[in-house]
Amino acid sequence: MQRLRHGNLNERIWAGLAVLCLSSGLLGCGAGTAITPNDVPPEQDPGDPPAPLVLPAQSEDRMRFLTRATFGPNEHDFTRLGQIGYQSWFVEQLLLPASLHRPLLEAQGQGAGQFQRQDVWWKLSVTAPDQLRQRMAFALSELFVVSQHDKILLHEAVALADYYDLLVQGSFGNFRDLLEGVTRSPVMGVYLSMFKNEKADLESAEHPDENFAREIMQLFTIGLVQLTPSGQVASGPGGVPIATYSQHDIEEMARIFTGWNFAGAASWDSPQVSLGPMQNWSEYHDQAAKTLPGGVFVPAGQTGQQDLDQALDLLFLHPNVGPFFARHLITRLVTSNPTADYVQRVAAVFADNGAGVRGDLAAVLWAVLSDQQAFTGHITDPEDFGKLREPMLRITALWRAFGGVPQNGKYQLWESENTLGQAPLSSQTVFNFFRADYSHPGVVQDSGLVAPELEISDEVRIVLGTNLIRTLLVKGYPEAPFTSSEDVWMDFSDERALAAEPAELIDHLDLLLMGGSMPAAMRSLLIDHLETIPMNFGDLPDGTQRVLDAVQLILISPQGAVQV
C-alpha cells in the first residue's frame, strides 16, 4: 500500500532531496537528508550506483531551462545556474521561502480588488526570488482552474489570492494533499458550486449538484478515457476508447461531495464568509452507501470527510493521474507535443519518486525539467518540439530580461485580458484559457499536432499583443520621450553597449530572449535592419533605437513567440 499521507512540507522536501541525491549524484545534499526515515524505503540493495546525471549546460541550454523553470531568464539566474548547476539550482529554489500573494494584496487596504490582485501576480511573477515555485503555481492554476469570472468571486479578490497561495504553498508538496486542499477550498467550493451542496431532497426531487463531481474527474485528475502509461488513449474492444466513468458515477460522486460549508459558519445558511478549508455538516451530507467509479463501495454512515478521503484516494491512485498530470505539466512548461516516452518517464516519477512516494510534485517537476527530451528535443524533433509562449509569459520574460521596475510600484497591466487573452485567474470557463487538445486548420492540424496557446492567438489578440509589447518598450526606460511615473522602466545599458556591433547585439538577444534558437535568416535580417539605424538617433542615448528595434522585432516575431 502506498503511503497517501505525508509529514510536513519540510520532511517531504528533504525526501525529495534525498531522491535527487540518489538519482543524480548531486553534491551538497550531505548528511541532512537522513532525517526522513518514514519516506525513504528502509534498506535497499544498493546494487550499482546510478550513473551521475549529466545534463547539457551550454549557455543556450541554461537559458532554455530557465525559460521553463522561471517567468523568464535574466542574467542573475543565468549566472547562478552556471555557478552551481541544474540540480543545486533546483534544490536552492525548493528551499526558498514561498512568496505569498494574499499578504501583499491585503497590505493595500480595504479597497483592493481584482486589479490589485492581478498587480500582485505580476509583481511576484516578475520579481519573486522563488521563481520555480511561482512558475509551478501558475501551471497548477491552469489545471485547478478558478476564475474571477464568477458572480461571487468577482467581489472576492482576497479569497482568490488566498487560493493562489494554496497552489504556491502546495507546488512542491504532494498531489494528494493539494487535491484535498483544492477540494476543500471555499473558493473552489464557490466556483464549482460544491459549497453548500446538499444531499438529495426526495420530496422536491432535488439532487446533489454534479458540477465539482464531474470536473474533478474530467479536468483535475483522470480525464474522460482510459490512458496508457504514456498518456495515449487506450483502446478497448473494437478500438473504441474506454470511458473512465459514467454519468451514474458522477451522480454517485456528487453525493460524496455533500454537506460542505464555510469553516465556522454559524448556521447552514449563514452568509458569513471564511477562507479556511470548508467544513462538513453531517445533517446535509448524504450518508447512505455509494458506489464509486470502478465499483468501489462506499459504506453507509461515513462522515463527509471519510467519504471525501475515500473518493480522493481513489482518484489519486487511478492509473490515469500520472500520465494526465505529466502531460499537463510538460505542455505548460516545455513542449506542446511531447513524445510518449517523455510522458511515460514523468508519469513513472509521479507513481514513485524513487523513495516509494506517489504524487511528489517536486520530483515530478524535476522529472519534467531534467528529461532528455527537454534538452535534446530541439535537435531530435526540430519541426515540432517546443510550444507557443503563453501571452502573459511573453510579457514577464520581457520585464525579467531587462529588470523592469515600475516607477510607482505597480505593473498595472490591467487590460491584459483584452490585449493578451489572459489575466491571472481570469479564465472564461473551468477549461482554462485554452483547451489542452486545441489544434488549428493548416500546418498544425495537418501534422496531427496540438497548439493550445494558438486558441487565444486569433487575429485580434495577436495584433493587440504586438501593440502592447511595442507600448511597453517605447515608454519603458527613463529617457523615453513619453514615459511617465506609471510606466515600468527597463535597463538597456548592457544592450546599448553592444549596439555599435549589431551582430553582437543580436547574438546577445538571441540567447537572452530566444534561448539561442534564432534562425540564421532571421539573424541576417535583423542585423541588416539595425545597420540602417544611426547609433545616435534623436535625443536618445547612443544605441537606444537599435536596441528597441531589435528587442521589439524579436518579441513580436513568430520565431520569438515559440519557445524551444
Place this chain on the structure above:
Amino acid sequence: MSFQAEFARGGPHFDRRRMLLGSAGALLGGVFAWPDRLVRSVQAASLAPLGGASDYKALVCVFLVGGNDSYNMIVPSSGSAYDSYAAARSNLALPKAQLLPVGAVGTPAQEMGFHPALPKLRQRFLSGDLAVLANVGTLNAPTTKADVLAKVPHLPAHLYSHVDQSRFWQATQAESLEARGWGGKLIEQLAALNVGSQLPAAISLGGANIWQMGVQTTPYAIGPTGSVAYQGFESGMGLARREVFDQLLALQHERRLVEAFAVQHQRATEFGEVVSEALSTAPQISAAFPANDDLADALKAIARLAAVHDQTGVARQVFYVRVDGFDTHTGHLAAQPELFAQLDNALGAFQDALDELGLANDVTTFTASEFGRSLSSNGKGCDHGWGGHQLVMGGAVAGGAAYGAWPEMVLDGPQDSGYGRLIPTTAADQMAASLAGWMGVSPGALGQMFPNLAQFSSSDLGFLI
C-alpha cells in the same frame, strides 16, 4: 419518429413544396392562420429573382456557452403540461402568471409562454420573425429511453460533457477524424459563390471556435470595432520596421508552430485593411443596441459588416459570437433573468438593425448550446442535460411557430435519461442541415457533410423559406 414542419395552431403537416408552387394568396384564405411574416416571406421568395445583387446570405451563430437552461426559455403555460413542468422543475419553475404567452403552438399543440425577460423575442415570434426548435440535441440516430438504458453504440460519446457536446454541436461527424465545423465546411461547399471576395467568409466575434473551422477554413477574428491595426509601423522608421517584420513572417519556417503563428499575423495584416476600409463606408445604424454589452457590440459589428457585403464581394458568410455564463449549477434564479435579458435586448436590437439595413431576409440568426439542462433542481440550479430548445430568427424564418415535438417534462418519464436530462427528439444535425440547405448547400453535399442525416426522417425541418 416523424418530423415534418408543423405550423402554428397545431395545423396539419405543411407541404412546403406545394406552398411554393401554388398561390400563397389562395392558401391564405384557407384553413390556416399563417403568421404575417410568413406570408411576406413566401411572397418575397416567389417574386425575387435568384442571384443578382441581392444574392447575399449569412448565418449568425449565437453560441450560449455552458449549456442554456432552455426549458425555462419557452415554457408550457397552462393545464397539465404546466403542472408537469412545475413539478419537475421544483424551485426553478417559473410562475405561470409571469410567462409571456404566445398561444398554442408546436406538436402537440400546447399553450406556451416565453420567459418574462424575453419580451422582444416573444414579439418577434408573434410577428413571425422567430421560430422555436423544440428539444434539439446531439444524436447519431433516433434514440429512445430503452436505447439509453441499453447503452446502444449510437449514443453520442461523453454525453453531458461541455467540451465534447460543444464539439458535437459545432462539428459535422463530431466523433470521427473527419470532424470539422459545419459552418466552415458549408463555406467550403459554397466557395464558388465567394470567388473574388477579399475577405474570409467565416468571421468570428468570439475568437477561435470549432464551428467555423473547415478543412482549410479558419475563422477570421475581429473585435467589436472591426479589425485591430498594428501600431508603430506607420511612418519613417516604422515603415522600415514593418518591412523587416513582413520579411520575418515570410521566411521559410522550419518549425510548424512558427509557421502557424506567422500565418495568423499575415491574415491579420491582409484582412485587417479590407475590413477597416469596408467598415468606413458602413451606414449608420439607429437601432438601439444596449451599451456596455459584449454581445450587443458583437452583433452590431456583424450588422455593419453584413451591410458592406457588396464592398467585400462576399455572397455567403457565417458569423460566430459566444455568450458566456449559462452553466448555471448555482445562482440560477438570479442569473437566468440577466442572461435572458441580455439575449433579448441584443438580439432584438440586431433584428431591428437588419430590418433597417434591408437585410432581414438575408441574415438568419440561430442559437446553439452544448446541451440543455436537467429539469430537476439541485437546490441552487440545475445540472448538465441533453436536449433543449433553440431559437431561429430572421426574415427568412417561417416564424411564429415551433418545430419538432415538445418533450414530456416528467421526471423518470419516457424521455428522461435521468434527473430530467431529456432525450432529444430532433437532431442537432437536422437543424444544422436545414440552415446549411438555406445557405445553398445541395442535398447531396448535405448528405456528405452530415452522414448521420439519413438516420432521420427529414433533413429539412422547414423553418426557413
